[in-house]
Structure formats: C-alpha cells, structure tokens
Amino acid sequence: MDKSRCASKKDDDDDDDVVDDINWSDDETDDTKKISFPELEKAILTVLEKFEAVFPKLNWSSPKDARWMICDNRLRCTNLADIFSLLKSSDFITHDLHEPFKFCRVNDENVSDDKEIQYVLVLKKWYALQPSKEFRCFVKNNQIIAISQRDSDNFYDYILQTSNVIADNLKTFFEKNIKGKFLSINFVVDIYRQDDVNEPEFRFVGSQHGVKPNSFTQYSMPKDIADITRERDIDKLIDVIAMAKRFFENASHVVQYAAYRPTYSQALIEKIMNYLSLKYKGDYDIAIDIGCGSGQSTKLLSPYFQQVYGYDVSKNQIKQANEKNTNSNVKYRSENIISHDNNSLCLVTVAQAAHWFNLQQFYSEAHRTLKLMGVLAVYGYGFVELHGPQNKRLNEIVTNFYRKVRPFFPDDRIHIDNKYSSIILPYVERERDESVKINCTWDIQRLLGYICTWSGYQNYVKLHPNNDIINDLRSELFSTLNTTNESEKIELSFDTFILMGRKTSNDLY
Structure with a gap:
C-alpha cells in the first residue's frame, strides 16, 4: 500500500491508523518487510x-x-x-x-466451525442510494416470511402510507429474480426498491415540521429597514455569508485562534497579486477579506491597496482584529453583508472560510461588487506536516489524534480535507495554485495550542469533559522526542491551495 496513505499501528490503544493526504519524508531507513x-x-x-x-x-x-x-x-x-x-x-x-x-x-453435524x-x-x-428505499427480506423455505426497513434509525412517512404496495413489490421482485437461485432455501437478502420512472414525482409540505419559517419573521428584521439598507431581498441580506455555523464565537477560543493558527506567507499574497495584475490595469483602491477572523490574512493585503476591509460575523473575532490592528488603511467590521457598491472592488479574498458560506449567494455578491478584471481569490491550508528525525512517528501521532476528533468536526470540514477540490469558482478564467508552503518552527506548546483550536477538538471536549486526550497527545509527543520540555522546537509545514477567478464580464458564469 502507498506509504503516503498509510501509517503502521504502533500502540495497542490507537484507534485509527490510516492517514490520508499526508506526505511523509523517507529520511529514515525502514527495514519493515513490506507485504x-x-x-x-x-x-x-x-x-x-x-x-x-x-x-x-x-x-x-x-x-x-x-x-x-x-x-x-x-x-x-x-x-x-x-x-x-x-x-x-x-x-x-x-x-x-x-x-x-x-x-x-x-444444525448440520457435518459442518465444522473450523x-x-x-x-x-x-x-x-x-x-x-437513499436509505429509505432499502429493505431486508427474511426468507425461509424459499418464501419471504418477514420484511424490515434497513435504516431502522429513522421514520419515513411514505413507508407507513404505502407499506402494502411496497411489500407486494418486494415479493414480486423476489419471485421473479431471486427465488430458487441460491443453494440455500433459508437466507436473508437486501433489496433496493427504485422509483417507478413512469410515475410523476409530486412533492408537497406534508406536515407542520416541513414548514420553512418566513425570513422576515425569523430574523425579526422589518422589511422597510431591509429595503433601505439594501435594495435586495431579505434572504440575501441574511444568508449571503452563511457563517452562523462557525465555531469561533467564544472569546477564549478567539484568543487561541489568533495566537496559535499559522500565518500565511507574503508569497501566497504575491501569487494572488500577480494574477490580478495580469489583466487588471485600474487603481488598486479597495480590497475586502470575507470571513477574516482575527485578521491574520487581511493585514497581508495592506501594502497593495489604498483601503482594505475585513468582514466577519463573529464580534469577538473582529474585536480581536481591531485590538491588534496596526495598519491605518485596514478596517474590520462585524457584518454579514458586503456593503459595497457595484463594480467597486479590485479583489475579494476568502481565507479558510469559503466552506462555511452559501456559495451561490456569496458568488453573486462578489461578482456584483468586483470591477471588470477584478479577482476573486479563495484559499486555505491543509493538514500539518511535521519534519525532523522522528517525523514519521510524529505525523502518525498527530494524524491519529485527528482521526479521533474528526467525527466531531462539522460536515463542511470535508472541503478542507479535499483542499477545496470540489469548490468551483464561477468564472471561465480561473486558476488553481498549490506551489506555496507555510513553513514554521514551533515549540510543542504552540503545536498543542494549534490543535486545541480545532473545532472538532472543541466539540469533542464538550461531549467528553473527563477525557483528557490533549494530555495523552502531549505525552506521546514527549515520549517520541525524548523530552518533557514544551519549549522543544519542531519544524513543520502546511500545504496551501489557492483558487483564483477573474471577472471578465458583467454576466455571472
């Protein structure tokens, strides 16, 4: 198996030993016999x-x-x-x-267990497949004696309403396609019941649970205020940057986030600026950074533009950004609308946040505000990679920890794991760049602090307050590095990925 995809299981108590998308060094000689x-x-x-x-x-x-x-x-x-x-x-x-x-x-004495x-x-x-359409049939003497839905964890109203029809369909299918074709006359078989393509699909709100709340009522915003603030509908006002799912609202988490997260290199911003300058020949007056957090990426735009705005819905993040702001041309705002005129921006950036957005509405607003030949740049960084003499074991330890908390990340985390491979910018002219790395020298304390900012870890701790897995991780790192000093230095890096698209006309897509 490819070494970049697998890690050997070292400890009996390791839960997870398979690692995706981690490129380990081959500096050490591995005498393990490869099967x-x-x-x-x-x-x-x-x-x-x-x-x-x-x-x-x-x-x-x-x-x-x-x-x-x-x-x-x-x-x-x-x-x-x-x-x-x-x-x-x-x-x-x-x-x-x-x-x-x-x-x-x-029952057969001639059949041996061994x-x-x-x-x-x-x-x-x-x-x-749709779980609601899977059914398990129990067969005895070549006759169906019982049927159950496979997904027993959920209620499906249509099964209740059409159970007789479903049972008849399954029995007919069994008689025609399965009966008499197995050596055994007693068995269990799963059948997937497809839709009848000849019948039209009719969808409707079947109960009070399916009613979608009115946006004006839900967000308690008067329509006249919405119309004055923006000549657009309320849903775009509220949902254009759908970041309510973010996990960085807690004040202490915000401080950790600012202190321990890696900082993008100026080389990454240069990639974006070079792409912008290829065809954009106007004034470099305004750029905005959406989902700016505490401003780590926003401030890097300061040398290139007359004015830079960072936006985030988290008031604590914006407070942290303003407290640390030393650039007179950078301003931070806690808003979830892009309050800029049509065709007014040179550059719109999003760092490690696009996966939280309602992308279609975000694309629409970014396109509206960008000037012709302006650029939308979406970027982020991947999983941490540790270097040095014990790099293989260190990477195994950290990635095993990640596997333990991975189920506690929100579903959108998949986009980071995939390096935004499934996110497509809405422009014909677009480019992807993965050539820039973030190289760091951290001590163990900084690495542990960074891991503690993971939303998956934060959620794990909430559900398992008595399970001190971060101390277990610290002990494993200490043991591997033969130290008890959190100031011990570690070389590490992060791969980055940049998606850049250019607005070449006023028509989106």
Whole structure:
C-alpha cells in the first residue's frame, strides 16, 4: 500500500491508523518487510477503472462501521487506499475474518466451525442510494416470511402510507429474480426498491415540521429597514455569508485562534497579486477579506491597496482584529453583508472560510461588487506536516489524534480535507495554485495550542469533559522526542491551495 496513505499501528490503544493526504519524508531507513498483493491490487484497479467508484463488501458484511475513514463519510471508494482503509478499520470485517460463525448454531453435524472459508471481496458500482428505499427480506423455505426497513434509525412517512404496495413489490421482485437461485432455501437478502420512472414525482409540505419559517419573521428584521439598507431581498441580506455555523464565537477560543493558527506567507499574497495584475490595469483602491477572523490574512493585503476591509460575523473575532490592528488603511467590521457598491472592488479574498458560506449567494455578491478584471481569490491550508528525525512517528501521532476528533468536526470540514477540490469558482478564467508552503518552527506548546483550536477538538471536549486526550497527545509527543520540555522546537509545514477567478464580464458564469 502507498506509504503516503498509510501509517503502521504502533500502540495497542490507537484507534485509527490510516492517514490520508499526508506526505511523509523517507529520511529514515525502514527495514519493515513490506507485504504486497499485486494480483489483488491489479484486480481492484481494473474494477475501479471500469466503475470509477465502488462499494466494498466481504462475504457477509460491508465495512459501514468505518465509513468515517473516508473523507465524505460514505462507502464511496475511488482508489486502493479507500478500500484498504475501510477493510482494515472495520470491526465488522474483523469479525467476518476471525469469528464469522460466533453465536451461530450449526444444525448440520457435518459442518465444522473450523472449515476453511473462501473469502470474496465484492466491489459493486457506486450509486448514491437513499436509505429509505432499502429493505431486508427474511426468507425461509424459499418464501419471504418477514420484511424490515434497513435504516431502522429513522421514520419515513411514505413507508407507513404505502407499506402494502411496497411489500407486494418486494415479493414480486423476489419471485421473479431471486427465488430458487441460491443453494440455500433459508437466507436473508437486501433489496433496493427504485422509483417507478413512469410515475410523476409530486412533492408537497406534508406536515407542520416541513414548514420553512418566513425570513422576515425569523430574523425579526422589518422589511422597510431591509429595503433601505439594501435594495435586495431579505434572504440575501441574511444568508449571503452563511457563517452562523462557525465555531469561533467564544472569546477564549478567539484568543487561541489568533495566537496559535499559522500565518500565511507574503508569497501566497504575491501569487494572488500577480494574477490580478495580469489583466487588471485600474487603481488598486479597495480590497475586502470575507470571513477574516482575527485578521491574520487581511493585514497581508495592506501594502497593495489604498483601503482594505475585513468582514466577519463573529464580534469577538473582529474585536480581536481591531485590538491588534496596526495598519491605518485596514478596517474590520462585524457584518454579514458586503456593503459595497457595484463594480467597486479590485479583489475579494476568502481565507479558510469559503466552506462555511452559501456559495451561490456569496458568488453573486462578489461578482456584483468586483470591477471588470477584478479577482476573486479563495484559499486555505491543509493538514500539518511535521519534519525532523522522528517525523514519521510524529505525523502518525498527530494524524491519529485527528482521526479521533474528526467525527466531531462539522460536515463542511470535508472541503478542507479535499483542499477545496470540489469548490468551483464561477468564472471561465480561473486558476488553481498549490506551489506555496507555510513553513514554521514551533515549540510543542504552540503545536498543542494549534490543535486545541480545532473545532472538532472543541466539540469533542464538550461531549467528553473527563477525557483528557490533549494530555495523552502531549505525552506521546514527549515520549517520541525524548523530552518533557514544551519549549522543544519542531519544524513543520502546511500545504496551501489557492483558487483564483477573474471577472471578465458583467454576466455571472
């Protein structure tokens, strides 16, 4: 398996050992014997090439208990590492491999528990299935004796209303396609019931729970005030920068965020400015930074523009930014509207925040305010990479910690893990750049402080206040570096990714 995708399991209590998108150095000599299954890998790659994405499954179970190992939290596998990560991390798969018949009663005395099992890896073409349409059928003597919905954790009203029709459909399908085709006459089979494409789809609000609140009522903003403030509808006023999901409102968290987060290099801003100057020949008068936080990225624009504005909905973040502001041409505002005229801005930037936005409305407002040949730049940084003599073990420790708290991040975190690969700027002229790194020399205390700013860790601590995992992490770092001093220096870096798009006409897209 590719070394850049896997880490060896060092400790018995490690929960997670598969790491995505971390490029470890090969400075150390690794004498570990590498196990390879070229024929299996070739067969899997052939299937992946045919289907592009697949579901994996062994004889009995799929590794659905480990789906969190895949960045989008589904069983959608697009490469070898995805498949092996799921199989290796799943308790269901471990059960199938080591004790598949535990708790099973064998009636046939000729059947032995220790009979050799021929294991099969099944790769089915990936489809985005709807859980409400999956049903489990229990068969005895080649007759369906019971049916249950597969997703037993949710209520689906349509099943209640059409249960007889669904049961008839499943029995008809079974009689036509499944009955008599298995060696056994007693088994369990899962059936996915597709929609009848010949019937029109009719959607409506089926209960009070489906009613969407009126925006004017919900946000308690009088319509005349909204109209005076902006000649646009209330939803764009409120939702254009949909950052209510941000986790940086807490004052102490804001201080940590400002103190411990990495700082973008001037080289990254130069990339953006070079792209802007290729075709923009006007005055460099105004630039804005949306989702500016405490201003780490906003202040880097100061040397290039007459006026720079940083916007964030968090009042605590803006307070922190203003307290540390030393640039007379930089102003910070706690607003969730872009209060600038049409065609008035040279540059709109977003650093590590675009994944929180309602992108369509944000794109519309950015396009409205940009001048012709102005630029929209969206950028961020990836996962931390540690360097030095013990880099392999250090990276393993930090990424294992990340795996533990990953389920506690908001769903939008996937965009950072994917380096914004699924975010497409709304311009024909656009460019992606990943050439700039953020290189840092931090001590252990700074590294731990940075990790404590992760929203996933913050949420984990709220739910597990008695589980001191940050001290466990500190102990592992100390042990690996053979120190008890938090001032011990560590070399590390972050990959960056920049998306740049140019407004070449007044028409969006």
